[in-house]
Amino acid sequence: MARVVFRDARIYLIQWLTKIRHTLNQRQSFNTDKEHLRKIVRGMFWxxxxxISAKVAHSLWRYFSFSAEYTAVSPSANKPPRADAKTFDKNDVQLISQQNWFGKYQPVATPVKQPEPVPVAETRLNVVLRGIAFGARPGAVIEEGGKQQVYLQGETLGSHNAVIEEINRDHVMLRYQGKIERLSLAEEERSTVAVTNKKAVSDEAKQAVAEPAASAPVEIPTAVRQALAKDPQKIFNYIQLTPVRKEGIVGYAVKPGADRSLFDASGFKEGDIAIALNQQDFTDPRAMIALMRQLP
Structure with missing residues (x-):
């Protein structure tokens, strides 16, 4: 019996000691956790x-640094509205309305019908336009009373009080008794006229020449050709040429020589003024030399 009691007492003692040790372990763990919690709270506090200290310092710095400036520029909340506030708004609206947001309106102009030019009547003057020469200053060969004369633009005809108003390729505009009249190239000259374009060698070089001569080269009689082949200077036995000058050479007055064969073959009439022959422009001083080379 005593042995059983002793065994129970020993078991009870062991259990009691185990509980005490377990309690001590729990207290030690609790103290450790409590110490850690205390450190965390202390860190969060600091x-x-x-x-908070930084926020207070920043607020104090802004207050002392900018309070004067804010007071100077900030309008008062109780300040009455400006008297011209309504006018200012109207000006803004007007300024906005003046902006061409979608493009400026362009009214379509109604085309004005130009009056048709009045046709110029042909002159009734007893004059004939035989030729037209274009150069630095255009000239017209006009026949009056059977005699040919070269006229420049702005000059007055010798037999009539008519002024050369304008010189064109196939006609001349005359101002006679306050009216503009047209003098067209004679039909016999119009059928044989040829226009030769030239390259300009200077600002005053000619651009074109209207020739009162056959568009095809003149057929020189065989006897004349053979004679000129031997001596080109004999050309003056067939045709006499006299330069017509008016601010430079404008042509050559032609007359028949002792032998009229070449004169008649060329289609000239006595007293005519030759402007060109065989596509050689006589207003160019070098044309006569070129013509002499073509004769043989």
Whole structure:
């Protein structure tokens, strides 16, 4: 019996000691956790204190640094509205309305019908236009009373009080008794006229020449050709040429020589003024030399 009691007492003692040790372990663990919690709370406290101090310092700095400027420029909340506030708004609206947001309106102009030019009547003067020469200053060969004369633009005809108003390729405009009249190239001259374009060698070089001569080269009689082949200077036995000058050479007055064969073959009439022959422009001083080379 005593042995059983002793065994139970020993078991009870072991259990009691185990409980005491377990309790001590729990207290030690609780103390450790409590110490850690205390450190965390202390750190959070100092962090919050640092943040609050920084905010207070920043607010004080802004207050002392910018209070004067804010007071000077900030309008008062109780300030009455400006008297011209309504006018200013109207000006803004007007300024906006003046902006061409979608493009400026362009009214379509109604085309004005130009009056048709009045046809110029042909002159009734007893004159004939035989030829037209274009150069630095255009000239017209006009026959009056059977005699040919070269006229420049702005000059007055010898037999009539008519002024050369304008010189064109196939007609001349005359101002006679306050009216503009047209003098067209004679039909016999119009059928044989040829226009030769030239390259300009200077600002005053000619651009074109209207020739009162056959568009095809003149057929020189065989006897004349053979004679000129031997002696080109004999051309003056067939045709006599006299330069017609008016601010430079404008042509050559032609007359028949002792032998009229070449004169008649060329289609000239006595007293005519030759402007060109065989596509050689006589207003060019070099044309006569070129013509002499073509004769043989």
């Amino acid at each position: 962090l919050m204190l640092l943040i």
